[in-house]
Amino acid sequence: MSAALSLILIVAAAYLAAHVLFEWLARRYRIVSGAEYLVLGVLLGPQVSGFMSEDVVASFSPIMTLALGWVGAALGMNFYLPRLIKVPGSTYTIAMMEALLTFVFVSGAMVMAFSFAFDLTYAQVILPAVSLGAIATATASSAVTLMSGETPHPVVQQLETTSLLDGAFAIVVFGVLLCVVHIDVSIGERALTATEWVAITLGIGVIGGSLFHLFLGRERHPDRLFVAMAGAIILASGAASYLRLSPLLPCMVIGAILVNTSVNREDLMRLMSVVEKPLYFVLLLLAGAAWQPSRYDWMLPVALYVFVRLAAKLGAARLAARLGDEPELLRADWGRGLIGQGTIALAIAMNYSLNDNEIVPNVVFTAAIVSVLVTDIFGVRIVSGLIADRFSFRRVVGG
Amino acid sequence: MRRALILLLLLAGMRLIQPLGENAPSSEALLAFGFLILAAYTVGEIAYSFGMPKLVGYLLAGMLFGPSALHTVSAEVVLRLNPVNELAIALIAFMAGAELKWEEVKEHGVGYFKILGAEMGLTFIALVATVFFFRNSIPVLVDQPVARVAVFALLLATILVAHSPAATLGLLTETRARGPVARTSLGVVLVSDVVLIVLFTIVAAVSRAILPPPGGAHLPGLGVVVWEIAGAFVVGSAIGAAVTVYLRFSHRDLLLFGIIVAMLGAEIARLAHVELLLTILVAGFVTENFSPHGRGEAMRHAVERAAAPVFVVFFALSGASIVIGHVVALIGIVAPIAIIRGLTIWGGTAAGARWAGMEREPRRHIWTGLIAQAGVAIGLAAIVANFYPELGAAIRTMALAVIAINQVIGPIIFRRALGAAGEVDESMNGDLMGVTAGGAGGEEQGDEQGEHAKA
Numbered sequence: 001m002s003a004a005l006s007l008i009l010i011v012a013a014a015y016l017a018a019h020v021l022f023e024w025l026a027r028r029y030r031i032v033s034g035a036e037y038l039v040l041g042v043l044l045g046p047q048v049s050g051f052m053s054e055d056v057v058a059s060f061s062p063i064m065t066l067a068l069g070w071v072g073a074a075l076g077m078n079f080y081l082p083r084l085i086k087v088p089g090s091t092y093t094i095a096m097m098e099a100l101l102t103f104v105f106v107s108g109a110m111v112m113a114f115s116f117a118f119d120l121t122y123a124q125v126i127l128p129a130v131s132l133g134a135i136a137t138a139t140a141s142s143a144v145t146l147m148s149g150e151t152p153h154p155v156v157q158q159l160e161t162t163s164l165l166d167g168a169f170a171i172v173v174f175g176v177l178l179c180v181v182h183i184d185v186s187i188g189e190r191a192l193t194a195t196e197w198v199a200i201t202l203g204i205g206v207i208g209g210s211l212f213h214l215f216l217g218r219e220r221h222p223d224r225l226f227v228a229m230a231g232a233i234i235l236a237s238g239a240a241s242y243l244r245l246s247p248l249l250p251c252m253v254i255g256a257i258l259v260n261t262s263v264n265r266e267d268l269m270r271l272m273s274v275v276e277k278p279l280y281f282v283l284l285l286l287a288g289a290a291w292q293p294s295r296y297d298w299m300l301p302v303a304l305y306v307f308v309r310l311a312a313k314l315g316a317a318r319l320a321a322r323l324g325d326e327p328e329l330l331r332a333d334w335g336r337g338l339i340g341q342g343t344i345a346l347a348i349a350m351n352y353s354l355n356d357n358e359i360v361p362n363v364v365f366t367a368a369i370v371s372v373l374v375t376d377i378f379g380v381r382i383v384s385g386l387i388a389d390r391f392s393f394r395r396v397v398g399g
Numbered sequence: 400m401r402r403a404l405i406l407l408l409l410l411a412g413m414r415l416i417q418p419l420g421e422n423a424p425s426s427e428a429l430l431a432f433g434f435l436i437l438a439a440y441t442v443g444e445i446a447y448s449f450g451m452p453k454l455v456g457y458l459l460a461g462m463l464f465g466p467s468a469l470h471t472v473s474a475e476v477v478l479r480l481n482p483v484n485e486l487a488i489a490l491i492a493f494m495a496g497a498e499l500k501w502e503e504v505k506e507h508g509v510g511y512f513k514i515l516g517a518e519m520g521l522t523f524i525a526l527v528a529t530v531f532f533f534r535n536s537i538p539v540l541v542d543q544p545v546a547r548v549a550v551f552a553l554l555l556a557t558i559l560v561a562h563s564p565a566a567t568l569g570l571l572t573e574t575r576a577r578g579p580v581a582r583t584s585l586g587v588v589l590v591s592d593v594v595l596i597v598l599f600t601i602v603a604a605v606s607r608a609i610l611p612p613p614g615g616a617h618l619p620g621l622g623v624v625v626w627e628i629a630g631a632f633v634v635g636s637a638i639g640a641a642v643t644v645y646l647r648f649s650h651r652d653l654l655l656f657g658i659i660v661a662m663l664g665a666e667i668a669r670l671a672h673v674e675l676l677l678t679i680l681v682a683g684f685v686t687e688n689f690s691p692h693g694r695g696e697a698m699r700h701a702v703e704r705a706a707a708p709v710f711v712v713f714f715a716l717s718g719a720s721i722v723i724g725h726v727v728a729l730i731g732i733v734a735p736i737a738i739i740r741g742l743t744i745w746g747g748t749a750a751g752a753r754w755a756g757m758e759r760e761p762r763r764h765i766w767t768g769l770i771a772q773a774g775v776a777i778g779l780a781a782i783v784a785n786f787y788p789e790l791g792a793a794i795r796t797m798a799l800a801v802i803a804i805n806q807v808i809g810p811i812i813f814r815r816a817l818g819a820a821g822e823v824d825e826s827m828n829g830d831l832m833g834v835t836a837g838g839a840g841g842e843e844q845g846d847e848q849g850e851h852a853k854a
Contacts, residue, residue, distance in 0.1 A: 062429040185419050192419075200419075207412060211437065214405050227440055227708045235433025239412075242420035242430045278655045 037281055038346075038369060041288020057289050062238075064290075064350060065247055067283035069237025071347045072248035074276050075167050076255020077269055087161055094324035095162040098338070099137050099169040101316035102309075107133030109308045110301075117301050118360065127181050128360050131174060131352050135368050136309040138170040139163040140342025140376065159337040162317075167344040168252065174348045175201055175249030178355065182244060201245050205253025208236035212258060225264055226271050232258075246351050248344075280343060287350050291362075291369055298363045305367040306374060313338045341372040405441045409434060410464075413471050428479040431472045435480075436708055438464055438471075439715035452814040454569050454714050458807055461718020468723060477719050480712070487713030489661035490706040491565045492676045494572070495589055496635075496683025497699040503582070510755035511586045515594055517751030518587075518769060519560050522743040523598075526556035529739050536732050539793040550610045551790055557602045558779045558798045559740055559772070561595050562588045563809065564676065566771035569710055570810050570817075572703065578822035579761035583752075584768025584813070592676055592775060593628060599779060600624040603786075612786050623672075630673035632681055638664045639685025646686070646694040653701035661702065676775070717773055721803040725796055733800040737808075740801070744769050760820065767816035771809025772802045 044051045110129035115122055139162065179197035186192075192200075215228040236254055237247040255272075259265055317335025349368030353361040413434055420426065439460035446456030464471040530552035534540045540548050567588045571581050642660055661679060668678040683702075687695040726733065748766035757765075780798040784791040817823050 061426075062432075065429055187419070207408070211405065211408065214401060214408070215437070215441070223707050227436060227711065230708055231433055231436035231440065233433075234429060235437060238428075238430030238433045239416050242416065242426050244420070274654060 037284035038288040038373060041285040042291055043288075044285070045289030045291060047292055052289050057286065060286055061354060062241075063282060064286050064354060065237050065241040066234060067279045067286075068347050068351055069233050069240070069247040069251040070272075070276055070279045071283070071343055072171060072251030073233050073255035073258075074272055075164075075171065075344065076252035076257075077259040077272060078164050079168070079256040080259045080265070087157065090324055091158055091161045092165065094158065094320045095165040096169070097320035097323055098162055098313075098316045098335070099166050101319055102166075102312045103133045103137045103169070103173065105312040105316060106136035106305070106308055109312075110305060113301050113304050113308075114360065114363075117297065120359070124359055127177065128352075128364050130177055131348065131364055132305055132367060134170040134173040134177070135341075135345045135348050135364070135371075136305070136312060137166050137173070138341060138344035138348065139166040139313075139338045140340030140345075155334055155337070158334065162338060166338070170344055170348060171246070171248045171252050174351065175246040178244070178246050197243075197245065200243065201240065201249050202253060204236050204239050204245075205250035206257070208232040208250060208254040209257030209261070211235075212254070213261065222267060222271065225267055229258065229268060229271060230275070241354075244355060246348075248347060248351060283343075283350065284346065287346055287365075287369065290350070290353065291365060293362065293366070298366055301363055302367045302370050306371050309371060310339065339375050341368070341375045346372050402441050402445050406438060409438050409441075410469070410471065427473070427476050431476045432480060432483070432712065435460070435464070435472060435712050435715045435719075439711050443711070452570055452810045453573055454566065454710075454810045455807055457711055457714035458718035458721075458810075461715035462721050462723060463718075464715075465719030465721070467719075467721065472719055477716055480716055483709060483712050484716055485665055486658070486662060487706070487709045488565065488676065489665040489679050490657075490702055490709060491568050491713075492679035493657070493661050493664070493683040493686075493702050494699060494706065495564055495568050495585065496680035496685075497687035497695065497702070498568070498571075498585060499589070499684050499687070501688045503586075507583070507586060508590075510752075510757065511583070511590045513755040514583070514587050514748055514751035514765065515591055517754060518744055518747035518766070519591065519594060519598070521747035521750070522560050522740060523556050525739055525743040526559055526736065527552040529736055530555055533732055533735065537793070537797070539790060546609045547790065550606045550787070551794060553602050553606055554783050554787075554791075555794050555798055557595075557599050558776050558783065558794070559736070559801055560598070561772055561776035561779060562591045562769050563771040563773040563775070563806070564588050564592060565713070565773050566806065566810055567768050567813070569714065570771075570813055572706075572710075574814065574817055574822075575824035576817045576822040577824065578817075578820060579757070580764045580768070580817060580820045581822050583757070583761060583765050587748075587765070588768065589680060591769075592674075595775065595779075596624060596628060596674060610787075610790075613788065627672065627674045628677065630671055631668065631675075631677035634667060634671050634673050635664075635678040635681025636685055638667065638678070638682040639689070642682065642686045642698070643690045643695070646690045646698060653698055657698060657702035717806065720777070721806070722799065723803075726800045726803050729797060729800045733797060733804065736797075737801050737804045740805070741770055764816040764820045767809075767813040770805055770812060772805040776802050 043049055045057065046052065046054045107130050110132045111122065111125050114120060114125035114129055118125070176194075176198055179201060180194045182192070182194065182197050184191040209232065212228050212232045215224075215231075232254055233251055236250045240247040240250050258268055262268055314333070314335040317338055318333075321334060345368050349365045353365045355361075413430075416430070420430075439457040442460035442463070443453035443456030446459065447453050461472075463469060465477065466472070466474040530537070530540075531548060534543075534548050537551075540551055564585075567585055570576075571585060638660070645656070660682070664679045664682050665675055668675040671678075683699070686698055689695070690698065745766040748769060749762060752762040752765055776798065780795040780802075783798075784795040787794075814823075
């Protein structure tokens with residue numbers, strides 16, 4: 001089957017799935033929309049039906065890269081400073097501690113697990129283990145968002161902030177990691193250092209954001225806004241991918257610059273959301289189709305990752321609340337609300353597997369997919385259960 | 400000044416990045432795509448400030464940054480971005496079909512054929528005569544038998560009578576021109592595609608009889624052509640009917656749906672071996688004219704929105720595929736051919752329009768919409784080059800050089816003519832490709848409001 005027809009069928013399947021079946025499922029059973037596209041992708045891919053060959057999936061890598069960039073920019077657009085400064089400082093402290101603790105705990109555990117299970121050296125397993133640590137840190141915002149409109153409670157604000165910072169933390173860690181392990185590229189007589197690659201990554205984002213402004217000035221026309229925004233994101237994604245860097249980080253920087261400096265913030269966010277949904281569906285489907293079982297014995301490490309992440313999230317949240325002096329308000333089990341994985345986790349895993357020189361890419365990708373599948377199915381229910389508990393808690397305290 | 404600075408920054412950025420990356424066209428394609436969107440858009444703005452259509456700016460950007468000049472975008476990457484071209488052509492065809500109203504076709508259809516008959520006939524004869532006249536200036540025809548010269552002249556003339564629906568529609572969308580000149584030019588250009596396919600088939604048969612191609616190569620036969628045209632109506636109508644049924648039940652996410660329809664339609668046309676442009680055009684026509692509650696129009700607006708950034712890259716890629724060296728090398732022969740083509744289009748269109756009973760004022764300007772050439776002509780040139788390896792290659796080189804001139808000059812004179820006829824919507828002058836304000840999200844918002852109202 002030709003690549004074009006495959007892409008059309010993918011988009012058509014995603015489109016129909018979104019509007020006919022899965023939205024209904026999501027509403028009725030409170031399943032976060034997303035996991036089902038992954039399953040659909042796996043079913044269409046070379047591992048199950050063979051409807052899409054490996055070559056066809058590989059030919060979509062520019063679209064996957066673009067989708068990654070868009071995911072990064074969409075997250076960056078949540079960093080609107082005038083809104084963020086209204087959030088208490090302690091909320092950020094707790095969120096950052098939770099992210100850091102989860103990352104350290106999962107990375108450490110996976111270093112042990114990989115070196116033991118695959119007979120690899122510590123130096124070899126650092127990259128996949130730390131990548132999984134970053135992936136584990138990411139929290140699905142969709143589950144929290146679904147509940148946040150319904151319930152104005154401090155724990156919801158904590159969950160929203162933590163979810164946002166978790167995503168940013170994961171993207172930054174992964175972006176820097178790719179700079180650290182970057183293959184040698186020589187300029188003159190020496191190779192570029194990791195710090196220089198980090199500077200280039202951030203530079204792409206800053207230049208992309210600046211170009212947008214040079215382009216438009218105070219322009220408000222939606223078409224110009226769209227072309228300038230799309231052009232900046234595509235250029236940054238393409239540049240990052242071309243340089244074997246993560247497109248997520250520079251595009252997140254672009255998103256943050258745009259939302260804080262543009263006079264058309266609302267228009268930009270609206271335009272962004274119009275494209276984000278179909279691109280996200282395509283990303284999920286292609287991620288599912290690109291999945292392949294590892295030649296390593298992956299079952300145990302993947303199961304271990306899912307378990308360790310769960311434990312890390314719950315434990316890190318509890319510890320962070322205690323260290324942040326908010327154990328009364330948040331209570332010990334507020335980490336239940338952070339269990340969902342979602343877009344960012346999947347995007348990082350996809351990014352990891354797109355860089356062909358990585359070690360055990362299929363194990364990392366499989367772990368992320370399994371975790372996303374498991375947690376997205378139960379994510380909203382867990383969050384809604386948590387919120388319901390908090391309301392009864394508040395009523396008891398108040399009465 | 401600001402725009403020049405943007406271009407400099409973009410170019411400097413590309414120059415810095417390119418040595419650091421892997422030398423693989425696949426990974427460079429996305430980078431080039433982003434670069435072309437921003438660079439072409441900027442050059443379009445610069446061109447506009449000099450009174451030229453933005454579309455010409457996009458073409459010039461492609462020529463400037465393409466393989467012929469600065470080589471910022473390589474020939475391999477241009478090939479890699481071919482899917483963007485295909486999507487653009489499908490979107491253009493859908494929009495063109497949706498622009499046609501049933502009442503209008505009934506009222507003016509015969510007139511379009513009269514104009515086209517006079518214009519194409521005169522141009523074709525004049526171009527054949529020109530090739531015979533300049534035969535000793537064309538290296539491949541010097542001291543060659545008449546049969547060989549005749550085949551060269553017939554095939555080159557067939558390629559050069561082609562028009563460009565993409566350029567015409569692109570300019571009409573940019574200027575949002577409405578009126579008899581805009582409407583008639585578009586109608587004639589769209590009909591010309593069908594006529595051109597028939598003409599090409601006849602000329603191919605005649606050429607085969609005069610000068611059999613080496614290696615038994617085949618140009619399309621009559622049966623194939625009949626199916627290509629008739630099948631396009633059948634397949635296009637089926638796609639249009641399916642879209643109409645869909646719009647009866649749902650009108651959400653039309654932006655995405657429009658892209659899917661265009662891409663799926665193009666792929667179905669390819670699989671069914673029917674004429675792609677005509678298939679999607681018919682699908683657009685059926686959707687626009689037979690959808691309930693003005694939803695066809697909503698669909699057209701959604702497709703227009705999706706087309707905006709794609710158009711920019713499409714015309715930039717068209718510019719990038721122009722080989723400037725060939726144009727310069729052949730200027731002594733291609734310039735007279737382009738001038739004669741322009742004059743005969745002017746004369747033929749004027750005669751045809753008079754025959755069709757058109758009023759004097761629009762009659763003066765219609766020819767300007769028929770000068771531009773692009774995708775269809777380039778496609779025919781490629782077929783001819785495959786058919787006659789040596790002679791065909793010379794025809795293609797010369798045709799591409801003439802097309803390059805027409806591609807740049809056509810939109811400029813058409814834009815001026817539309818302005819002189821008072822058909823340009825001056826309020827849309829700052830627009831990217833003439834899409835109405837409201838934003839991509841406007842449609843979504845409207846949809847959502849509709850859903851809320853239903854709830």
